[in-house]
Amino acid sequence: MMPPEQDTSNITTHNSPASIMLTSRTENVSVHAEPSNVVPFSQYPIPSQQHQGQQTRLRFSVLCQPLRPVTLKFEEVAYSIYSSTTTTTSCLSLSSHKPKPRRSVLNGVSGVVRPGELLAMLGPSGSGKTTLLTALGGRLTGKLSGTITYNGRPFSCSMKRKTGFVAQDDVLYPHLTVVETLTYAALLKLPKELTREEKIEQAELIIVELGLARCRNTIVGGPLLRGVSGGERKRVSIGLEMLVNPSLLLLDEPTSGLDSTTAQRIMVTLRRLARGGRTVITTIHQPSSGLYRMFDKVLVLSEGCPIYCGQAEQAMEYFSSIGFTPGFNFLNPADFLLDLANGITPDEQLEFQGSVDHHDDQNSRKQDLTSSYKKNIYPVLKADINKNLQDSSFSTVISSKSSCGEVQWSTSWWEQFKVLLRRGLQERKHESYSGLRIFQVMSVSILSGLLWWHSDISHIQDQVGLLFFFSIFWGFFPLFNAIFAFPQERPMLIKERSSGMYRLSSYYFARTTGDLPMELVLPTIFVTVTYWMGGLKPSLVTFVLTLLIVLFNVLVSQGLGLALGAILMDVKQATTLASVTMLVFLLVGGYYIQHIPPFIAWLKYISFSHYCYKLLMGVQYSVNDVYECEIGMRCNVTDFPAIKCLGLDNKWWDVAALTIMLVGYRLLAYVALRIGQPH
Numbered sequence: 005m006m007p008p009e010q011d012t013s014n015i016t017t018h019n020s021p022a023s024i025m026l027t028s029r030t031e032n033v034s035v036h037a038e039p040s041n042v043v044p045f046s047q048y049p050i051p052s053q054q055h056q057g058q059q060t061r062l063r064f065s066v067l068c069q070p071l072r073p074v075t076l077k078f079e080e081v082a083y084s085i086y087s088s089t090t091t092t093t094s095c096l097s098l099s100s101h102k103p104k105p106r107r108s109v110l111n112g113v114s115g116v117v118r119p120g121e122l123l124a125m126l127g128p129s130g131s132g133k134t135t136l137l138t139a140l141g142g143r144l145t146g147k148l149s150g151t152i153t154y155n156g157r158p159f160s161c162s163m164k165r166k167t168g169f170v171a172q173d174d175v176l177y178p179h180l181t182v183v184e185t186l187t188y189a190a191l192l193k194l195p196k197e198l199t200r201e202e203k204i205e206q207a208e209l210i211i212v213e214l215g216l217a218r219c220r221n222t223i224v225g226g227p228l229l230r231g232v233s234g235g236e237r238k239r240v241s242i243g244l245e246m247l248v249n250p251s252l253l254l255l256d257e258p259t260s261g262l263d264s265t266t267a268q269r270i271m272v273t274l275r276r277l278a279r280g281g282r283t284v285i286t287t288i289h290q291p292s293s294g295l296y297r298m299f300d301k302v303l304v305l306s307e308g309c310p311i312y313c314g315q316a317e318q319a320m321e322y323f324s325s326i327g328f329t330p331g332f333n334f335l336n337p338a339d340f341l342l343d344l345a346n347g348i349t350p351d352e353q354l355e356f357q358g359s360v361d362h363h364d365d366q367n368s369r370k371q372d373l374t375s376s377y378k379k380n381i382y383p384v385l386k387a388d389i390n391k392n393l394q395d396s397s398f399s400t401v402i403s404s405k406s407s408c409g410e411v412q413w414s415t416s417w418w419e420q421f422k423v424l425l426r427r428g429l430q431e432r433k434h435e436s437y438s439g440l441r442i443f444q445v446m447s448v449s450i451l452s453g454l455l456w457w458h459s460d461i462s463h464i465q466d467q468v469g470l471l472f473f474f475s476i477f478w479g480f481f482p483l484f485n486a487i488f489a490f491p492q493e494r495p496m497l498i499k500e501r502s503s504g505m506y507r508l509s510s511y512y513f514a515r516t517t518g519d520l521p522m523e524l525v526l527p528t529i530f531v532t533v534t535y536w537m538g539g540l541k542p543s544l545v546t547f548v549l550t551l552l553i554v555l556f557n558v559l560v561s562q563g564l565g566l567a568l569g570a571i572l573m574d575v576k577q578a579t580t581l582a583s584v585t586m587l588v589f590l591l592v593g594g595y596y597i598q599h600i601p602p603f604i605a606w607l608k609y610i611s612f613s614h615y616c617y618k619l620l621m622g623v624q625y626s627v628n629d630v631y632e633c634e635i636g637m638r639c640n641v642t643d644f645p646a647i648k649c650l651g652l653d654n655k656w657w658d659v660a661a662l663t664i665m666l667v668g669y670r671l672l673a674y675v676a677l678r679i680g681q682p683h
């Protein structure tokens with residue numbers, strides 16, 4: 005293994021919140037991107053020293069804390085995916101049309117990014133920018149080869165904790181406000197050495213530093229819910245990553261979909277973050293010339309192959325030197341680079357409009373550009389990559405999804421559980437306490453109370469029907485509600501777990517506990533209304549037992565819903581499977597068919613509705629109860645066919661079966677989540 009590089013890894017730099025404050029767009033841009041870009045901490049005023057009378061410790065932003073600079077080097081990175089056909093096999097044979105089992109997405113990509121530098125990856129859509137960024141963030145699974153090192157070492161758990169990754173799509177809880185989003189993240193991400201108040205203070209400082217104070221109490225929103233603006237949402241995403249003061253910050257198209265002023269504002273923030281000693285890498289689609297000037301380095305990709313990697317200000321000079329000079333209407337270097345990455349030259353620009361048959365020319369131009377890169381740029385890059393390497397023999401096929409053995413959590417299990425529970429309750433309160441759900445349950449309970457109005461034991465058939473309805477309705481309802489839980493939260497869970505924010509077990513218990521109040525309140529209201537309206541046994545003990553059995557059934561059915569959702573992670577598939585399962589449970593429950601053929605009778609033993617129905621009858625009737633079986637004739641309830649078939653004894657066996665299902669389904673849900681998640 006190669007030892008860490010000596011140049012930067014042992015340096016400890018600082019930056020202050022002032023260093024990332026948003027500043028004027030007309031600032032002078034330094035294009036030198038050496039570690040000397042790192043602004044010394046002492047040059048900035050420290051807010052805590054400016055606020056007299058305030059607690060000194062609380063006024064320190066996490067961003068002021070020392071960080072360990074990261075020099076990121078990547079060499080000959082290649083990535084391919086399975087594909088039946090391919091058009092790209094290698095950087096120098098761009099037009100191969102032979103069917104291949106694998107398709108190359110990245111090929112021979114190299115580069116060096118040092119602390120204090122901002123590298124922008126440019127390229128047409130589909131050129132592999134996101135894939136490369138994901139690989140550099142240690143999050144790419146699959147066949148990745150080449151070398152990626154962080155201070156001379158491969159990606160590790162400690163590196164993971166120092167890396168902030170802002171994905172292209174903002175994964176945020178839409179119903180939480182900006183301040184809630186950042187506060188909950190601070191409570192989960194920041195180390196236990198800080199008090200709760202200090203963590204909340206950090207969230208507040210980030211809000212100020214990212215210019216989000218104006219919208220701090222506005223909900224984040226989402227595709228169907230109006231909230232903060234796109235730029236503000238993006239800054240919330242950046243703020244979430246900034247909370248842990250990352251040494252390496254990776255951003256996937258942070259400016260896409262934003263107006264030029266907001267895009268510039270975000271880029272100024274990123275540049276300031278870089279100048280504070282961080283290594284910042286961003287992909288960007290179509291930067292304006294103003295944005296381009298803010299980049300220290302650019303890497304231009306064309307169909308997964310690099311055509312340029314180096315100082316942003318030298319790119320035009322390089323392309324001129326190999327015969328590609330911008331035309332007379334040249335304005336924006338980024339447009340010129342993107343045209344080249346598409347194989348289009350400046351002279352072609354005007355006549356290109358409307359023309360479709362330039363494919364071969366473009367491919368051969370891309371090939372020329374790739375060859376020039378290999379000839380002129382790669383040797384320089386290679387020398388730079390090998391600079392300071394004491395053991396240049398270190399080269400390995402990357403397994404970027406390194407497994408983290410013992411994860412060091414920032415907070416205790418109990419703290420994570422409490423924060424996740426509160427956050428979940430806040431995010432889902434509109435759902436749990438939705439008037440529609442309450443109306444649904446209330447209307448069904450009143451309607452069934454009226455339909456079974458004061459039925460007594462002389463109408464035993466009706467009463468048994470009501471008990472069966474209890475077991476089925478409270479099997480279906482919680483099952484279908486629970487199915488949505490994990491598939492809906494999957495993107496958030498993957499994102500937060502990828503950054504090692506909390507344990508899966510604390511999330512799982514918080515999620516399932518958070519749903520309980522409403523899941524139990526609704527059946528309680530239902531049973532209370534229907535039981536007494538429906539004329540069931542007027543005994544408080546029997547009523548309470550009936551209620552407990554229904555609640556038990558709710559928990560089991562909810563467990564099955566959670567398990568189906570967690571296993572399939574697809575709401576459509578899970579609801580289809582759940583409806584088939586519940587239909588089977590309904591049929592074999594013991595109400596509709598009393599003489600099921602023996603070869604299929606076993607199905608009832610896997611039906612929780614069957615056990616629930618049996619228990620409900622067991623508490624409603626005793627062996628001494630009689631009913632009027634014919635006019636003037638009294639029969640024992642145990643002779644009533646539905647009861648005779650099921651029996652009123654062995655209640656503890658039924659309880660045991662439901663208990664096994666309760667634990668089993670929930671365990672299954674947890675295992676399915678664990679298998680499908682990082683860590």
Ligand SMILES: Nc1ncnc2c1ncn2[C@@H]1O[C@H](COP(=O)(O)OP(=O)(O)OP(=O)(O)O)[C@@H](O)[C@H]1O
Nearest residue numbers: 085109127128129130131132133134135136287289
């Ligand atoms: N897991 C995958 N499955 C299928 N195709 C993939 C996968 N990963 C990458 N690709 C393909 O690799 C190519 C590069 O994708 P990538 O998202 O990296 O491009 P990009 O340059 O970021 O594009 P854009 O600018 O449009 O976001 C695309 O053609 C994409 O379809």
